[in-house]
Amino acid sequence: MSMDLRKTARRFTAHKRAVTSIEYALLASLIAVVIIGAVTTLGGNIGATFNSVSSELPSGSGNTSTTPPNTCGGGRPCG
Numbered sequence: 001m002s003m004d005l006r007k008t009a010r011r012f013t014a015h016k017r018a019v020t021s022i023e024y025a026l027l028a029s030l031i032a033v034v035i036i037g038a039v040t041t042l043g044g045n046i047g048a049t050f051n052s053v054s055s056e057l058p059s060g061s062g063n064t065s066t067t068p069p070n071t072c073g074g075g076r077p078c079g
Helices: 003-054
Strands: none
Touching: none
């Protein structure tokens, strides 16, 4: 009878290791789901915030020149 008890105890510890591995895998997948959800939610909110700020800014002159304002080129002042 003690032999059967030892076999059962050995099988239980082998199964216990497998169960621990499964628990770690489930925990890691839960953390991944939470991170994906947070990034998705925050990404949408950040995009909406940038769109809101850009719509409140003045449109500007539309000048795409690389020459700084108030200069005549080469960095020298005009006039």
